[in-house]
Amino acid sequence: MEQLTLAASHQAQGTLTLPGSKSISNRTLLLAALANGTTEIRDVLASDDTSRMLEALEALDVQLENFADNAWRVTGCGGNFPNKQADLFLGNAGTAFRPLTAALALAGGNYQLSGVARMHERPIGDLVDALKQAGADIQYLANDGYPPLKIAAPQLDLSKRIKIRGDVSSQFLTALLMALPLTKQQATIEVIGELISKPYIEITLNLMAKFGVQVARNGWQSFTIPANSSYTAPQEIFVEGDASSASYFLAAGAIAGNVTVQGLGKDSIQGDVRFADALALMGGNISYADNHITASKAEQIHTIDLDCNHIPDAAMTLAILALFAKGTSTLRNIASWRVKETDRIAAMATELRKVGAIVEEGADYITITPPATLTPNAAIDTYDDHRMAMCFSLVSLGGVPIIINDPNCVAKTFPNYFAEFKKLVS
Ligand SMILES: O=C(O)C1=C[C@@H](OP(=O)(O)O)[C@@H](O)[C@H](O)C1
Numbered sequence: 001m002e003q004l005t006l007a008a009s010h011q012a013q014g015t016l017t018l019p020g021s022k023s024i025s026n027r028t029l030l031l032a033a034l035a036n037g038t039t040e041i042r043d044v045l046a047s048d049d050t051s052r053m054l055e056a057l058e059a060l061d062v063q064l065e066n067f068a069d070n071a072w073r074v075t076g077c078g079g080n081f082p083n084k085q086a087d088l089f090l091g092n093a094g095t096a097f098r099p100l101t102a103a104l105a106l107a108g109g110n111y112q113l114s115g116v117a118r119m120h121e122r123p124i125g126d127l128v129d130a131l132k133q134a135g136a137d138i139q140y141l142a143n144d145g146y147p148p149l150k151i152a153a154p155q156l157d158l159s160k161r162i163k164i165r166g167d168v169s170s171q172f173l174t175a176l177l178m179a180l181p182l183t184k185q186q187a188t189i190e191v192i193g194e195l196i197s198k199p200y201i202e203i204t205l206n207l208m209a210k211f212g213v214q215v216a217r218n219g220w221q222s223f224t225i226p227a228n229s230s231y232t233a234p235q236e237i238f239v240e241g242d243a244s245s246a247s248y249f250l251a252a253g254a255i256a257g258n259v260t261v262q263g264l265g266k267d268s269i270q271g272d273v274r275f276a277d278a279l280a281l282m283g284g285n286i287s288y289a290d291n292h293i294t295a296s297k298a299e300q301i302h303t304i305d306l307d308c309n310h311i312p313d314a315a316m317t318l319a320i321l322a323l324f325a326k327g328t329s330t331l332r333n334i335a336s337w338r339v340k341e342t343d344r345i346a347a348m349a350t351e352l353r354k355v356g357a358i359v360e361e362g363a364d365y366i367t368i369t370p371p372a373t374l375t376p377n378a379a380i381d382t383y384d385d386h387r388m389a390m391c392f393s394l395v396s397l398g399g400v401p402i403i404i405n406d407p408n409c410v411a412k413t414f415p416n417y418f419a420e421f422k423k424l425v426s
C-alpha cells in the first residue's frame with residue numbers, strides 16, 4: 001500500500017488555480033454529445049471521472065477532439081448515438097453512470113453499463129423505475145436496484161407523469177431531466193418525497209438552458225420538458241473551477257493563513273460555493289470576487305451545527321474544520337454520505353477517532369468533539385474515496401504530521417491535489 005506522509009505545518013499561503021468542476025464537466029460533455037452542432041468546452045476537468053465519460057462517448061462514436069490543454073471539441077450526434085451497441089465501463093463516476101443510463105435508455109440501442117465494485121453497491125433503482133415508466137427496457141445484471149445494467153431499445157410512452165424519488169440521490173432527477181429531450185415529446189416529472197442535494201438540479205437546469213432546452217418547473221415538485229425540445233451546441237463553454245475542490249484550500253486559508261482560489265466566484269452555478277458561507281460561520285474571513293474567492297485566518301474556529309444537505313460533498317471538509325474548534329460540532333441531514341464513494345459517515349467517524357476526536361454517528365448526522373491535542377502520525381485509511389484523502393490532509397495544519405494511505409484515490413476528481421497542497425503549506 002502506498003502511503004504519503006504530510007509534515008506538520010502551521011501556515012497556508014498563496015493562490016491556486018482550481019481544476020474544472022466535475023459536475024459541470026461531465027454534464028457539459030454529455031449535453032454537447034447529445035446536441036446538434038459543435039461545442040468547444042474549455043477548462044474541462046482532467047480526472048478519472050471525466051475520463052470515464054470521455055471514454056464512454058468515444059465508445060459511442062461521438063466525435064471528440066482534445067484541441068488544447070483541457071479543451072475538447074465535441075461534435076454532437078443530435079441525440080442519436082452512432083454506435084448502437086456497446087459495453088461501457090464507468091468506474092465510480094456517478095455523474096457518468098446515472099446520466100448515461102438515462103440517455104442510452106431513451107436514445108435506443110443495446111448497451112451494458114458497469115463500474116468498479118463500489119459502483120455496483122451504489123443505488124440506481126429509483127432512476128431505473130422512473131425510466132421504465134417512460135417505456136425504457138432496463139435489466140439488472142446482478143442485484144435488483146444496482147448496477148451493472150443491460151439496456152435495450154425503449155417503447156416510449158410519455159403520456160403519464162413520470163414519478164421519481166429524490167431522497168437517495170439528486171443525480172437520478174438530473175439524469176432524467178437531461179435525457180428526456182431525446183424523446184422529442186412533452187414530458188412531466190413529478191418528484192416523490194423530499195429531494196436532496198437540490199443545488200445540483202440548478203446546475204443541471206442552468207446547463208440545459210445553455211444548450212437551448214428550457215425546463216418549466218413548479219418549485220422542486222414537478223418539471224416539464226416541452227415537446228420538440230432539442231439541444232443546440234452553444235459553440236463555446238467555459239467550465240468553472242470545482243467548488244468542492246476549493247473547499248480544502250479555503251479551509252486551509254481559514255485555519256492557517258490566506259489562500260485564494262481562482263476559477264470560481266460569487267456568481268458560481270455550483271451549490272458547493274456555499275461552503276464558504278459555512279466557513280464564515282466557523283470564523284473564516286471570506287471575500288468573493290467575480291473569478292476568485294479568498295479565505296483568511298479566523299481569529300478562532302467556532303463550532304458549527306448545520307444542516308448540510310445543500311453541500312453534501314464540501315460538508316466533509318467541515319468535519320475536519322471541527323477538529324480546530326473548541327467544543328462539539330454537528331453536521332446534519334447527510335444520509336446520502338452513506339451511499340457515496342464509501343459509507344462516508346462511518347469512514348469519517350473511524351478516521352477522526354484516529355486523530356483523537358470523540359465522534360458520534362447517526363443514520364444521517366455526525367457529531368465531532370476535538371481532542372485537546374491532535375494525535376501525531378495517525379495513518380488515515382481513505383476507502384478509495386478522494387474526499388477522505390483530501391480532507392485529512394488539512395489535519396497537518398494542526399501542527400501534527402499525518403499519513404494518508406492510498407493517496408492516489410484523489411485522481412477521481414483532483415489528480416495533482418497533494419502537489420498543489422504542498423505548494424501552499426509550510
Ligand atoms: O449531480 C452531481 O454532479 C452531484 C450530485 C451530488 O450527489 P447526490 O445527489 O447523490 O447527493 C454530489 O454528491 C456528487 O458529487 C455530484
Ligand SMILES: C=C(OP(=O)(O)O)C(=O)O
Binds near residue numbers: 092093095341413
Ligand atoms: C459523491 C461524489 O461523486 P459521484 O459523482 O460519483 O457521486 C463525490 O465526488 O463526492
